[in-house]
Amino acid sequence: MGRIDFDDLSGSLASSTALITDITDRDAYLHDATEERGTPLAIVFAECEDDIVATVDFCRRHNLPLVARGAGTGLSGGCVPIDGGLVISTERMKGLRIDARQRTAVCGPGLITKQLVDAATEYGLTYPPDPASYDESTLGGNVAEGAGGLRCKRFGVTKDYVIGLRAVTADGRILKTGIFCDHQAFGLGDLLIASEGTLAVISEIGVRLIETPAIGTTILAAYGSPEDAAQTVSDITRTGIVPTVLEYIDGDAAACSNEYEKADWLDDRVAAILLIETRRLGEDTEKVKHLCRENRCVYLHVEENAAKADRLWTVRRNVSKAMKALAKYRVSEDVAVPNSRFPVLVAFVAEMNRRSPLRINAYGHAGDGNLHVNFMSMTGSDTELVAMEPEIERLLKRAVELGGTLTGEHGIGLAKRKYLPYEFGVATLDYMKRVKRLFDPANIFNPGKIFPTV
Amino acid sequence: MGRIDFDDLSGSLASSTALITDITDRDAYLHDATEERGTPLAIVFAECEDDIVATVDFCRRHNLPLVARGAGTGLSGGCVPIDGGLVISTERMKGLRIDARQRTAVCGPGLITKQLVDAATEYGLTYPPDPASYDESTLGGNVAEGAGGLRCKRFGVTKDYVIGLRAVTADGRILKTGIFCDHQAFGLGDLLIASEGTLAVISEIGVRLIETPAIGTTILAAYGSPEDAAQTVSDITRTGIVPTVLEYIDGDAAACSNEYEKADWLDDRVAAILLIETRRLGEDTEKVKHLCRENRCVYLHVEENAAKADRLWTVRRNVSKAMKALAKYRVSEDVAVPNSRFPVLVAFVAEMNRRSPLRINAYGHAGDGNLHVNFMSMTGSDTELVAMEPEIERLLKRAVELGGTLTGEHGIGLAKRKYLPYEFGVATLDYMKRVKRLFDPANIFNPGKIFPTV
Numbered sequence: 001m002g003r004i005d006f007d008d009l010s011g012s013l014a015s016s017t018a019l020i021t022d023i024t025d026r027d028a029y030l031h032d033a034t035e036e037r038g039t040p041l042a043i044v045f046a047e048c049e050d051d052i053v054a055t056v057d058f059c060r061r062h063n064l065p066l067v068a069r070g071a072g073t074g075l076s077g078g079c080v081p082i083d084g085g086l087v088i089s090t091e092r093m094k095g096l097r098i099d100a101r102q103r104t105a106v107c108g109p110g111l112i113t114k115q116l117v118d119a120a121t122e123y124g125l126t127y128p129p130d131p132a133s134y135d136e137s138t139l140g141g142n143v144a145e146g147a148g149g150l151r152c153k154r155f156g157v158t159k160d161y162v163i164g165l166r167a168v169t170a171d172g173r174i175l176k177t178g179i180f181c182d183h184q185a186f187g188l189g190d191l192l193i194a195s196e197g198t199l200a201v202i203s204e205i206g207v208r209l210i211e212t213p214a215i216g217t218t219i220l221a222a223y224g225s226p227e228d229a230a231q232t233v234s235d236i237t238r239t240g241i242v243p244t245v246l247e248y249i250d251g252d253a254a255a256c257s258n259e260y261e262k263a264d265w266l267d268d269r270v271a272a273i274l275l276i277e278t279r280r281l282g283e284d285t286e287k288v289k290h291l292c293r294e295n296r297c298v299y300l301h302v303e304e305n306a307a308k309a310d311r312l313w314t315v316r317r318n319v320s321k322a323m324k325a326l327a328k329y330r331v332s333e334d335v336a337v338p339n340s341r342f343p344v345l346v347a348f349v350a351e352m353n354r355r356s357p358l359r360i361n362a363y364g365h366a367g368d369g370n371l372h373v374n375f376m377s378m379t380g381s382d383t384e385l386v387a388m389e390p391e392i393e394r395l396l397k398r399a400v401e402l403g404g405t406l407t408g409e410h411g412i413g414l415a416k417r418k419y420l421p422y423e424f425g426v427a428t429l430d431y432m433k434r435v436k437r438l439f440d441p442a443n444i445f446n447p448g449k450i451f452p453t454v
Numbered sequence: 455m456g457r458i459d460f461d462d463l464s465g466s467l468a469s470s471t472a473l474i475t476d477i478t479d480r481d482a483y484l485h486d487a488t489e490e491r492g493t494p495l496a497i498v499f500a501e502c503e504d505d506i507v508a509t510v511d512f513c514r515r516h517n518l519p520l521v522a523r524g525a526g527t528g529l530s531g532g533c534v535p536i537d538g539g540l541v542i543s544t545e546r547m548k549g550l551r552i553d554a555r556q557r558t559a560v561c562g563p564g565l566i567t568k569q570l571v572d573a574a575t576e577y578g579l580t581y582p583p584d585p586a587s588y589d590e591s592t593l594g595g596n597v598a599e600g601a602g603g604l605r606c607k608r609f610g611v612t613k614d615y616v617i618g619l620r621a622v623t624a625d626g627r628i629l630k631t632g633i634f635c636d637h638q639a640f641g642l643g644d645l646l647i648a649s650e651g652t653l654a655v656i657s658e659i660g661v662r663l664i665e666t667p668a669i670g671t672t673i674l675a676a677y678g679s680p681e682d683a684a685q686t687v688s689d690i691t692r693t694g695i696v697p698t699v700l701e702y703i704d705g706d707a708a709a710c711s712n713e714y715e716k717a718d719w720l721d722d723r724v725a726a727i728l729l730i731e732t733r734r735l736g737e738d739t740e741k742v743k744h745l746c747r748e749n750r751c752v753y754l755h756v757e758e759n760a761a762k763a764d765r766l767w768t769v770r771r772n773v774s775k776a777m778k779a780l781a782k783y784r785v786s787e788d789v790a791v792p793n794s795r796f797p798v799l800v801a802f803v804a805e806m807n808r809r810s811p812l813r814i815n816a817y818g819h820a821g822d823g824n825l826h827v828n829f830m831s832m833t834g835s836d837t838e839l840v841a842m843e844p845e846i847e848r849l850l851k852r853a854v855e856l857g858g859t860l861t862g863e864h865g866i867g868l869a870k871r872k873y874l875p876y877e878f879g880v881a882t883l884d885y886m887k888r889v890k891r892l893f894d895p896a897n898i899f900n901p902g903k904i905f906p907t908v
Contacts, residue, residue, distance in 0.1 A: 101691075101793075102793060103694075124694075169881065169885070173884075174881055176878075176881070179857070181878055181882055187613075187641065187644040188882065188885055190644035191644065191645055194641065195641075238555050240557075240578075340556060403633075423635060425635055427623065427627035428631065431642055438889065439885075
């Protein structure tokens with residue numbers, strides 16, 4: 001391939017600082033929160049939809065891959081430029097218009113999730129989907145990966161809040177859905193959600209907001225066995241209680257967080273923790289406490305004070321960062337299974353950990369049956385690294401056998417693409433690929449993601 | 455076209471009674487609840503997914519249109535066989551498996567919505583989307599048309615409850631989504647919702663159920679002007695109250711229902727009614743009453759007794775049937791606008807009615823900004839019939855101008871296909887057509903619906 005002349009592109013962008021061809025010291029743009037990496041030819045910092053159109057047109061003309069990225073907090077390698085080409089960052093597109101009366105917001109894809117939440121709070125409103133990285137992750141990234149979050153058990157995931165999208169298609173046109181135009185026919189907007197930048201580049205996002213929920217009651221329950229904690233989760237669901245948050249953290253995951261925080265509150269006998277938020281003044285709190293005790297919890301603490309409750313959540317918030325910091329190499333999977341099978345899945349992970357040279361632990365949005373299973377190589381030795389892939393395969397197979405899915409919220413990206421046939425039938429996979437080819441016939445958008453080949 | 459030999463098809467169907475080629479006395483299968491009609495060559499009463507596959511294969515081989523239908527209660531002509539071909543009715547596919555623990559149900563497409571609700575009730579659960587025809591309409595029809603309903607303000611529409619689909623594609627394969635296999639990638643399941651039988655034939659539907667909500671309080675408020683009623687709706691939304699049901703019925707629509715029921719409770723001075731259900735024992739009831747009074751309601755009745763409340767709802771339940779019975783020719787539109795623009799829309803309809811030779815009135819799910827506007831020719835005279843289309847056009851244009859949509863829940867079908875360009879941009883329409891061609895390259899599934907041409 002001959003040298004590509006980027007002047008053409010840079011001349012058609014709104015700002016003179018929008019195009020970077022010297023990627024030295026731009027390491028952050030080569031990866032996400034996985035261990036995957038790639039090196040782009042250039043990075044475009046789009047400031048408006050027209051910049052995206054210009055970049056797409058340029059890539060189409062030069063047959064270059066184009067990888068869109070938000071904040072790079074993803075956990076599936078979705079925004080890693082493995083095939084070079086261009087990275088387009090939408091981080092400068094932070095537009096925000098809140099319509100408090102309609103309870104809607106129109107956001108730039110680069111708006112940070114927490115910025116939206118903070119702005120909505122001033123109107124007594126909130127945007128519920130709260131991925132653990134919500135103080136860094138962008139709305140565009142959330143939509144592209146189909147992000148979930150802690151409060152999703154009660155309030156739903158990203159998809160449940162998106163009411164419209166604008167996106168730039170491979171032919172450089174603007175696709176408008178929902179409030180931007182197409183209200184329901186053929187659900188084109190839904191098609192883009194969780195499509196991981198493989199179909200179009202999202203340029204604007206309409207979301208609905210809800211009234212800020214009252215501050216709830218936090219319950220911390222610790223258990224002597226993961227199965228007892230998981231059985232509590234299953235029982236809570238079965239009895240029809242819908243907590244705002246229902247998080248599971250196994251003892252080893254909690255120990256990582258504890259070590260990272262240099263805290264020492266965790267007892268060695270704790271094999272699993274549940275962190276639960278219920279609605280205050282409801283009967284739910286009493287019912288939940290009862291179910292925790294019935295499943296032999298060894299410690300139970302109910303916190304009504306918001307500041308103190310917030311400290312209890314630290315262990316959960318830091319757990320992913322802690323593992324990444326402690327391990328030489330870490331892969332985080334996010335399988336999900338029906339609630340009734342959650343105890344089986346948790347027991348399976350505990351058994352894997354006992355047998356494996358790796359440190360394998362788990363935490364996650366238990367209320368949704370979503371478990372983040374972490375495979376950590378602490379020494380980086382060959383024995384450990386070689387052991388990793390077969391273990392991951394066993395987990396993913398088991399999750400699908402239990403009626404579950406490869407990914408609850410992180411996306412397929414690079415990390416899970418080769419396991420797609422575990423979950424998807426031949427016809428379904430074929431239609432997914434046909435949709436990809438329809439939207440992106442030249443395969444310039446995020447090539448290699450989701451499918452190894454199209 | 456030569457005579458088609460149906461023996462081939464009938465031999466491959468599960469039951470000997472599944473194929474009907476003599477359509478005498480099968481008038482019900484020639485239309486839906488609109489005035490549109492078409493005559494098929496044959497009707498297949500599918501009893502299982504294999505019957506659907508056999509029928510799709512037959513139609514593909516003979517290049518015959520295939521129009522899927524549920525109960526034919528649709529209001530957009532979606533299931534009318536305008537191009538002949540075959541009609542496939544899924545009314546015999548009434549399978550139902552409820553998993554009370556997971557709060558899910560797997561339903562045949564021919565299951566009647568009310569059958570699902572009744573069965574779920576035995577477990578203390580319910581399926582909330584309740585189109586007005588829910589005691590006749592099928593789940594398959596609800597999914598195909600993207601049905602809404604009275605309770606959708608609080609609980610959401612069909613799309614919010616579908617957790618998986620199985621569908622037969624144009625090449626006779628089974629596409630599985632959600633709980634049947636594909637959990638999120640590319641939202642293929644969402645793509646099928648509201649696609650009106652143009653992409654695939656739905657063969658099985660997974661839905662989630664919720665705990666049966668407590669019986670609420672019904673509020674009936676009558677107004678001297680439609681604008682006052684509409685302003686109450688807008689105010690309720692703005693203050694953040696989410697009633698279970700929030701229905702608007704203008705005085706003339708209520709008079710139709712009244713006449714049909716041979717009731718005489720309606721006062722001539724009533725220009726509009728709101729029927730509202732709030733959660734019992736909540737503060738909402740008091741706030742709603744206050745807002746009704748603030749907007750000059752002339753009559754206000756609060757009903758706690760469930761049986762008595764049920765009688766109040768009769769006026770709403772019968773309104774559509776009443777108009778169809780009273781008018782010589784009736785077209786029902788279902789535009790929707792943002793809540794804050796609802797008063798403007800309602801005033802627009804009142805003004806149309808004043809000027810027009812037609813009887814034009816409106817009712818609908820005001821809480822969602824959804825207004826069913828009815829254009830009734832009472833005499834069937836040429837003057838009236840000629841006046842109809844320009845009036846409908848004016849309404850649809852105005853709804854889109856107000857930031858709204860052509861259809862809140864009835865679908866595009868035949869009725870609104872020529873108005874699509876009002877709402878959809880060229881690029882979006884183009885992608886919708888591309889999706890159609892991808893799924894159905896020979897255009898056998900419900901040709902002519904949604905798009906005049908593909």
